[in-house]
Amino acid sequence: MIVEEESVSLDIKQKIENIGHNVIDTTNTGKNAIKIAKKYKPDMILIGINLKGNMNGVETAKKIEYLDIPIIYLDNDETGKNIENAIMTYPFGFISKPYDSTELEHVINFGIKKCAEDLNKIKKVENDVKRKNKELLIEKICVAAMIGISSTLIITSFLYFNFTWMQWLLFIPSCVMIFLALANLLKQEKVTPYEVPPFVTMMVPAHNEEHTIEDCVRSLANVNYYYKGKKNFELIVINDGSEDRTGEVLSRLKEEFDNLKVITRVPPRSGKGKSYVLNDGLRIAKGEVIAVFDADARVDDDYLSIIMPYLNDENVKGVQSRVKIYNKDENFLTAMQNIEFGLFGNIVRAKDILGKAGFLGGNGQIVKKEAITALGGWDGFAITEDLNLSIRMMVKGFEIRYCGETCVYQEAVPTWKQLFRQRARWAIGNFEALFIDTPNILKSKLPLLRTFGIIEHISFYILNLFIFIGFIVLGIDVFSYYYQNHFIIEMNAPLIIGLISAIGFFPGVIISLNRDNFSIPSILTNVIGYWIYSFHLIPLFFITCYQMLTRKERTWAKTLHLGNDGKLKVKGEMTEFKIGDNIDATISYDSK
Structure with a gap:
């Protein structure tokens, strides 16, 4: 669906259809866009930031956010005042005037691919949650059986x-x-040293670790592991939503150690457990080898x-x-x-x-x-x-x-x-x-x-x-x-x-x-x-x-x-x- 003034919409529609996509409808107001989105639920909406009527593109996008339809903004806001507000709606992209066919194709294809990836990820998580809930039930049954059998054996043995x-x-x-x-x-079994030692990424998850994190970082950042005169390791500390002075201490240490990187996880995604923290660190880790340490190490x-x-x-x-x-x-x-x-x-x-x-x-x-x-x-x-x-x-x-x-x-x-x-x-x-x-x-x-x-x-x-x-x-x-x-x-x-x-x-x-x-x-x-x-x-x-x-x-x-x-x-x-x-x-x- 395209939401823009009529002449622009028809031009964009022709270009989109030429690259192999169907446009289900066009409109030039936010009110009509909401009705069409609810009725047809298109795979993607291209919407201008400035629209006719009393509702702009950003406000329209917020109204249909619950439909989970990918949004791409057509940047027709010459003043730039609404760009920041548009970014806060997490669009899949922006296309600036003039609306070039090549750019349209690139942004739309990227948006479709990204949307499919997100849907697959959500589906995978939903399946994982179902599987884990089933496992939770299995655990309860097994625990009940275990404690029942062991308690019966012990009590009966004492009675007899x-x-x-x-x-x-x-x-x-x-x-x-x-x-x-x-x-x-x-x-x-004896070990053999590497001819070329692998680069190592040391990772430290940290949540409210103001009492130990400095000693930990100083100890790890100063290990003697070099190759050809250069440090052969990096240190990544993942600050997982700390509410104490952990972030402050890490900021100071980062100025002191050039091989220290800091990832800060913020609510609502922080505080989900150590595994998620480590997986975030893994995304940017350069090392062939990952070394995991607690924040008191x-x-x-x-x-x-x-x-x-x-x-x-x-x-x-x-x-x-x-x-x-x-x-x-x-x-x-x-x-x-x-x-x-x-x-x-x-x-x-x-x-x-x-x-x-x-x-x-x-x-x-x-x-x-x-x-x-x-x-x-x-x-x-x-x-x-x-x-x-x-x-x-x-x-x-x-x-x-x-x-x-x-x-x-x-x-x-x-x-x-x-x-x-x-x-x-x-x-x-x-x-x-x-x-x-x-x-x-x-x-x-x-x-x-x-x-x-x-x-x-x-x-x-x-x-x-x-x-x-x-x-x-x-x-x-x-x-x-x-x-x-x-x-x-x-x-x-x-x-x-x-x-x-x-x-x-x-x-x-x-x-x-x-x-x-x-x-x-x-x-x-x-x-x-x-x-x-x-x-x-x-x-x-x-x-x-x-x-x-x-x-x-x-x-x-x-x-x-x-x-x-x-x-x-x-x-x-x-x-x-x-x-x-x-x-x-x-x-x-x-x-x-």
């Missing part, structure tokens, strides 16, 4: 004073834990030089570095988290040794850009984007390695409330993967050992529930034998089965502490401390199940980072973001 079944159940995961602990003692200056050779293999698409806690001495909780991350690193190291089947973490993950692109980027609906990406990479046949020679330092949460909030999100991500991804994992052509390794990894929280319930049962029996000279609760599995089921938790922790050069007395005290700390996995399981059963949509809970201001008292310890309603972020790109 017999937990023999649990000894058999825990035998296999205990064997796996012992096997991984022993495999961890072997040496990893700190690294040694040789970090990239040490870790990059692990990617120098055609089949290896990702590598995870070790994670250490820089505030581990703050209290018992932070010290135990440091041990926990060390243990996770050793498990991933063992899986690397056994077949380069490691897992990526949220901080210090290094991935080839081609692999992320091949998988369609990070999944915006995933609660734990790192686990989701790891599984999709391995199902695709990609290999993931582990580098323990260098590490990324991060801040541990110092309170139990923060810990449960953070770990509930991690557990939800594991259960999502367990219930939704397991069919795809089983249908993939992965080797049996790798398939088992993935499923064992994402079953962590349910297995640990039974492991620590088992410790409680064992404690009750030890107590009853000491005071009454007999066991209250029966566990009648063969001795070797019961023994392995009972000790499977400890070898990995001992080896992890020994690798960090703890003294023998310190190893003993920390093993006991970590064992006690790990009992939080029992209430965490039920908290996670409750959240998954009661949630109506996926939310992403951001961990609060306090940095050197760790003693501050804060009201909001975490921010929750809705997941899944972000089609295309509004981005303000700012680089020096």
Whole structure:
């Protein structure tokens, strides 16, 4: 449809029809244009900015905005007063006088193509939302079944004073834990440095990170990774709608570091979750390799030089570095988290040794850009984007390695409330993967050992529930034998089965502490401390199940980072973001 004065409309109509398009109608007033648009819903409207009557082209466009018809303005406004208002209606283009056939063809074809792309994108998102809502229902059913079966087994066993079944159940995961602990003692495959090291894009999502972002940027921007005397990396920080001083700090740092770029995501598109933030950064990333860090990350200056050779293999698409806690001495909780991350690193190291089947973490993950692109980027609906990406990479046949020679330092949460909030999100991500991804994992052509390794990894929280319930049962029996000279609760599995089921938790922790050069007395005290700390996995399981059963949509809970201001008292310890309603972020790109 064309909306312009009659002589101009007829001329444009003839030119448009000559290039192969049909014009359903023409008019010269906004009032008539609205009626025609409602009746015929044309694929595109060409409308003059100045029209006859009491309604101009911009006002007309606003009236029919709800019809989602692409608008192209015919720039007949010689004063230019309404151009700014026209831009605010998000048109598909402008055509200036004289209305040349070539320009008309170019702008119209571009508008049609762009409209088709947008419609396809909207359709894809709608399909994704439907699929994810279906998955949400599946998760609720699976969680209800899981908590029902596990609670029934535990309660019934206490009523009948017999937990023999649990000894058999825990035998296999205990064997796996012992096997991984022993495999961890072997040496990893040697790496070969690149002849020409790849250019790296380091990305840091940031939301309200005023306490840590400066130390993070200074640490990452100063890494010693050069090629032919030039910095071989760039640093992109994506400021995701921060309401504190994060933007101010980044603006100041941008003047200091010429390789720092800042993307600012603004409402209403900001605050949708880490995956969307990373995908926005990916759009402008120049690197062949993408390195993802949290806003509290700190690294040694040789970090990239040490870790990059692990990617120098055609089949290896990702590598995870070790994670250490820089505030581990703050209290018992932070010290135990440091041990926990060390243990996770050793498990991933063992899986690397056994077949380069490691897992990526949220901080210090290094991935080839081609692999992320091949998988369609990070999944915006995933609660734990790192686990989701790891599984999709391995199902695709990609290999993931582990580098323990260098590490990324991060801040541990110092309170139990923060810990449960953070770990509930991690557990939800594991259960999502367990219930939704397991069919795809089983249908993939992965080797049996790798398939088992993935499923064992994402079953962590349910297995640990039974492991620590088992410790409680064992404690009750030890107590009853000491005071009454007999066991209250029966566990009648063969001795070797019961023994392995009972000790499977400890070898990995001992080896992890020994690798960090703890003294023998310190190893003993920390093993006991970590064992006690790990009992939080029992209430965490039920908290996670409750959240998954009661949630109506996926939310992403951001961990609060306090940095050197760790003693501050804060009201909001975490921010929750809705997941899944972000089609295309509004981005303000700012680089020096």
